[in-house]
Amino acid sequence: MKISDTLTNQKKELEFSDKVRIYLCGVTVYDQSHIGHARTIIVFDTLRRFLEANDIPVELIQNFTDVDDKIINRAKEQGESASGLSTKYIQTYFEDSDRLNIKRATNYPKATEHIKDMINLIEELVTKESAYVSKNGVYFRVSKFSEYGKLSKKKTEDLESGSRVEIDESKESPLDFALWKFSDTQPNWESPWGNGRPGWHIECSAMSIKYLGKNFEIHGGGRDLIFPHHENEIAQSESFTSEQFAKIWMHAGMITINGEKMSKSIGNVKSINHVLESWGPNVVRLFCISGHYSKPIDYTEDLLKENLIRLRQIETCYYELRLADKTEESDDISSLLKESREKFDAALNDDFNTSLGLSVFFNMVKTINSLASDEKINKTISEQALPVLEYMLEVLGLKVQTVSDDEIKSIFELINKREKLRDEKKFEEADKIRDQIASLGISLIDHKNKTLWMKKEAIKAEKQ
RNA sequence: GGUGAUGUGGCAGAGCGGUUAUGCGUGAGCCUGCAAAGCUUAUCUAAAGGGGUUCGACUCCCCUCGUCACCUCCA
Numbered sequence: 083m084k085i086s087d088t089l090t091n092q093k094k095e096l097e098f099s100d101k102v103r104i105y106l107c108g109v110t111v112y113d114q115s116h117i118g119h120a121r122t123i124i125v126f127d128t129l130r131r132f133l134e135a136n137d138i139p140v141e142l143i144q145n146f147t148d149v150d151d152k153i154i155n156r157a158k159e160q161g162e163s164a165s166g167l168s169t170k171y172i173q174t175y176f177e178d179s180d181r182l183n184i185k186r187a188t189n190y191p192k193a194t195e196h197i198k199d200m201i202n203l204i205e206e207l208v209t210k211e212s213a214y215v216s217k218n219g220v221y222f223r224v225s226k227f228s229e230y231g232k233l234s235k236k237k238t239e240d241l242e243s244g245s246r247v248e249i250d251e252s253k254e255s256p257l258d259f260a261l262w263k264f265s266d267t268q269p270n271w272e273s274p275w276g277n278g279r280p281g282w283h284i285e286c287s288a289m290s291i292k293y294l295g296k297n298f299e300i301h302g303g304g305r306d307l308i309f310p311h312h313e314n315e316i317a318q319s320e321s322f323t324s325e326q327f328a329k330i331w332m333h334a335g336m337i338t339i340n341g342e343k344m345s346k347s348i349g350n351v352k353s354i355n356h357v358l359e360s361w362g363p364n365v366v367r368l369f370c371i372s373g374h375y376s377k378p379i380d381y382t383e384d385l386l387k388e389n390l391i392r393l394r395q396i397e398t399c400y401y402e403l404r405l406a407d408k409t410e411e412s413d414d415i416s417s418l419l420k421e422s423r424e425k426f427d428a429a430l431n432d433d434f435n436t437s438l439g440l441s442v443f444f445n446m447v448k449t450i451n452s453l454a455s456d457e458k459i460n461k462t463i464s465e466q467a468l469p470v471l472e473y474m475l476e477v478l479g480l481k482v483q484t485v486s487d488d489e490i491k492s493i494f495e496l497i498n499k500r501e502k503l504r505d506e507k508k509f510e511e512a513d514k515i516r517d518q519i520a521s522l523g524i525s526l527i528d529h530k531n532k533t534l535w536m537k538k539e540a541i542k543a544e545k546q
Numbered sequence: 547g548g549u550g551a552u553g554u555g556g557c558a559g560a561g562c563g564g565u566u567a568u569g570c571g572u573g574a575g576c577c578u579g580c581a582a583a584g585c586u587u588a589u590c591u592a593a594a595g596g597g598g599u600u601c602g603a604c605u606c607c608c609c610u611c612g613u614c615a616c617c618u619c620c621a
Contacts, residue, residue: 091550109621122621152619231549234616240548241617282619304621308550311620334621335551336614343615372569373559377552378614385558388570398584429560438560441568448569448585455577455585509579516581527583530576536583 083133083431085300086376088308088331089233093433096330098299101139104130105290105328107303107311108190110147111171112156114353115178117366117381118337118344122304124370124479125334125434127184132430132477142187143293145286146172149193149269149279164269165194178354182363183479189293193285197271200280200288203322204261204273212321213261215275217252220262224255227317233331234309259283259314283314290328291319301328305335305376306343335378337370352381360543364396364480365389371436371478383543390541392444393480398527399447400471400482401536402454405490406464413453415463419470422446426474436478443474457529483523483537493524497533 084093096102106126109119123144130140148168157167172192179186193200204220207213212226224230224238231237241257260281262273270277290298296319303312312331319327336343339350357366368389373379422442429438450467453459475482485493496519503512516526519535527534 088550107621110619116621119621150619235549236617237548302621305551306616306620309616310618336621338614341614343620345620377559380558382558384570388558391570394583402584435560437558438568441560444569445567452585504579507579513580525583526581528578528581529584530578534584538583 084433085330085332086433087329088333094330096299098138101141102133102300103141103294103298104143104300104302105286105294105298106142106144106187106301107286107307108144108146109175110150110152111168111175112150112153113171114355115171115175116344117352117354117357117370118304120178120182120354120357120366121337121370121379122302122334123179123184124182124367125375125436126302127182128367128371128436128477128479129434130185131479132434135473135477136427140188141294143189143191143290144187145289146175146190146192147282147285148172150282154269168194174355178358181358182354182366183481185479191289191293193280193289194269196285196289196292197280199292200284201262201273203284203288203291203318206322207261207318210321212318214254216254219260219264219278219281220273220275221253221258222261222314222318222321224257224259224317227321229320230257230317231313233313233316236309236313259310261318283311284318286311287315287318287322290315291323296323296325296327298328300330300332302332302334305333308333332375334375335373338378338380341380357386360541361386361390362539362541364393364482364539365541367479368392368440372440373437375434375436386543390544393539395444395447395451396475396480397482397536397538398454399450400475401527402450402459402534403464403468403471404485405534406459406461408457408460410460412458412460412463415449415453416466418446418449419466423470423473426477430477440478443478446470446474454534455529457531483539485537493519493522493535497526497535501533 083096085096086092087094104126106122109115126142130142133140146168149164153168154164157164160167204213207222208215208220211223213220213222231241238257242255261284262275262278262280264276264278266277270279290301301312316327338344339352342348342350344351365386369386370379372385372389422445425442426439429435429442450459453463496515500512500515503509503515519526523537523540524535525538527536
């Protein structure tokens with residue numbers, strides 16, 4: 083598999099020995115997560131699913147930043163403790179994540195639980211003179227790391243002249259960033275240099291090295307983290323280990339609203355919860371992987387609607403296959419299935435091109451639906467196609483509503499009853515049964531000679 | 547100002563130096579007691595603009611213009 087690496091700016095073969103280790107920068111838990119967070123998480127969840135579905139073990143670590151000025155300030159505003167606030171939003175994070183059908187990461191380390199690891203790392207950096215103690219804290223000495231700027235392609239001279247940061251006289255250079263900030267107020271921790279809190283960047287260095295080692299396969303996050311966060315992580319980690327840090331830097335594009343990035347100040351933030359409420363997990367997932375992961379996606383109702391329609395086609399396809407009972411001879415689609423699977427995998431293997439993968443997927447779905455419309459789905463086709471469809475659904479993290487064999491039986495009984503009434507032209511009574519079936523979440527699909535049905539995901543936005 | 551991206555049909559969005567991307571939308575039709583869903587078919591003479599390279603460029607090179615992101619916290 084090849085993945086575009088931000089550092090070298092080219093597609094790089096994903097090489098690994100026993101497993102693929104991925105570190106994904108998580109969220110700062112001071113508020114609900116939004117659709118932009120969801121996109122990044124979905125991209126990496128889908129990547130992980132793809133690798134695992136192809137028997138490649140994955141270790142995925144995603145952190146929570148649970149100590150930060152934003153959290154402290156927000157907690158103060160709400161008259162709550164910082165830890166209380168972050169605990170609350172970690173919980174809502176998991177609720178969102180579960181509803182989005184995100185597989186749980188291997189581990190979700192929290193910054194506050196790794197203070198010791200950070201201090202050790204900082205100590206080593208101080209020893210190596212890559213860091214120094216000043217009046218306000220411990221700072222990373224950027225001048226000591228000659229490759230600074232290699233990820234974001236920035237030159238230190240440019241950064242210095244274009245710097246908008248307030249000049250802190252206690253720093254040797256305006257580019258130096260905090261590893262440890264002195265503070266006497268809670269939450270704070272003891273350190274060899276004085277009480278305080280860790281800087282943001284150091285936590286990811288400490289936790290990624292702790293859980294994944296000095297050089298792991300993929301480091302991921304949103305594009306907006308390239309500078310300064312990931313740039314600083316590289317500086318810290320490589321100064322510490324004297325080795326190359328992550329092998330591939332993979333960055334997900336932003337979600338925009340009307341072409342603009344979401345931000346609190348513009349007030350255009352869409353929470354995951356809010357979007358899920360209207361559109362449900364499958365549409366959101368389809369939406370988030372509809373374009374190449376590295377490019378931005380503009381959030382519009384039209385795009386979500388389009389993906390809802392596509393979801394309906396998937397549901398139809400699944401049920402046509404699931405409920406197939408014909409035994410007569412029909413078309414042979416085994417080569418189509420084989421080709422679809424191959425092209426699907428090839429698309430994802432080439433820089434995780436989900437957009438192209440989806441087009442292959444929908445090609446297959448449409449072909450099956452078209453056969454179904456002609457009532458040509460037999461048991462052979464069903465047995466061949468279902469595993470391929472289910473494989474793709476698993477990779478894409480899509481979950482169609484399923485039914486048990488018992489449910490199938492009772493639904494068919496109702497349908498037969500309705501058919502009989504329809505034959506007798508007792509349409510009112512037939513429609514009553516249709517309503518009854520609908521109340522079970524089942525929609526009927528009338529073909530020429532038989533009535534098929536499916537359990538559709540209820541989607542609020544559809545009704546408007 | 548610096549850096550990095552990007553500019554494809556009504557919309558979304560891929561690939562590719564010469565072959566229909568795909569999907570949505572729209573029109574017509576099939577099915578139907580009605581409905582919904584689904585399906586069929588058609589449709590839009592797509593490549594920001596200007597130069598090159600080439601037998602041939604949407605695809606490679608150069609210039610111009612536009613858009614976005616980052617340069618402060620940000621997924």
